[in-house]
Amino acid sequence: MLLDYDDDGPGPVVVLLHGFPLDRTIWASQAKTIGSMYRVIAPDLRGQGRTAAPVGIYPIDDMADDVVELLDALKITEPIVLGGLSMGGYVALSIAVRHPKRLRALMLIGTRADADPPDAARVREELAGRVEAAGDVGPVVDAMLPRFFNESARERHASVVAALGERMRTASPRGVAGALRGMGSRPDRSADLARITIPTLVMVGADDAITPPAVARTLAEALPNAVYAEIPEAGHLAPLENPAAANAAILQFLQSLA
Numbered sequence: 001m002l003l004d005y006d007d008d009g010p011g012p013v014v015v016l017l018h019g020f021p022l023d024r025t026i027w028a029s030q031a032k033t034i035g036s037m038y039r040v041i042a043p044d045l046r047g048q049g050r051t052a053a054p055v056g057i058y059p060i061d062d063m064a065d066d067v068v069e070l071l072d073a074l075k076i077t078e079p080i081v082l083g084g085l086s087m088g089g090y091v092a093l094s095i096a097v098r099h100p101k102r103l104r105a106l107m108l109i110g111t112r113a114d115a116d117p118p119d120a121a122r123v124r125e126e127l128a129g130r131v132e133a134a135g136d137v138g139p140v141v142d143a144m145l146p147r148f149f150n151e152s153a154r155e156r157h158a159s160v161v162a163a164l165g166e167r168m169r170t171a172s173p174r175g176v177a178g179a180l181r182g183m184g185s186r187p188d189r190s191a192d193l194a195r196i197t198i199p200t201l202v203m204v205g206a207d208d209a210i211t212p213p214a215v216a217r218t219l220a221e222a223l224p225n226a227v228y229a230e231i232p233e234a235g236h237l238a239p240l241e242n243p244a245a246a247n248a249a250i251l252q253f254l255q256s257l258a
């Protein structure tokens with residue numbers, strides 16, 4: 001399905017995939033900073049943001065194929081740099097494994113390669129059912145927002161957190177349920193990591209409660225050609241919470257590819 005997207009800037013293509021239950025607007029700072037040197041394309045994934053929300057489950061591989069379809073629609077045939085935050089990272093890993101020729105480098109931010117344990121998948125299914133029944137994404141926002149930012153960050157960035165919460169509340173219940181079920185049934189990619197030999201940046205917020213630094217370090221160690229960057233004063237959404245440090249790490253990585 002065709003995704004809604006932003007596409008701006010000159011130079012080599014960098015595609016950025018947002019997390020859940022978010023949309024492409026989380027990349028505003030990166031689009032501005034990196035976009036002066038690179039063509040930054042930030043889509044809304046299936047069912048999220050301004051992209052249509054079909055009925056049913058959104059398997060991560062289908063979300064990945066949507067991104068490849070967008071590249072085809074834009075006639076981008078050269079290998080790109082692909083970045084993904086959390087759920088966007090699951091999608092990016094699917095592309096790295098299933099469409100390796102489309103990529104020249106990867107950026108995996110606050111994400112992991114393994115699948116949901118059965119308990120976590122059950123919680124997602126239960127949450128998806130509640131969202132559908134109520135036609136309201138409130139339960140997901142209430143569950144996720146406190147896990148994105150630790151307590152001191154919630155105080156320090158109160159207006160950013162409030163604005164993000166408002167935006168999350170506009171998400172489509174059908175899209176949120178579809179993505180929850182897709183994440184709950186995603187494949188374990190751990191065994192595929194050794195085959196991903198392109199340069200990869202693994203980035204994580206030092207205070208990430210969802211994918212803690214230990215998870216990111218394990219991911220970086222399993223990838224043959226990875227560099228690891230830990231962003232201080234940031235939780236799960238490092239590019240949003242500490243854009244200066246995240247952008248510096250991203251730019252350094254992109255420039256190392258030249």
Ligand code: MLT
Pocket residue numbers: 018019020021085086087088183210236
């Ligand atoms: C995200 O930020 O995309 C989510 O935390 C991913 C997840 O729930 O597994």
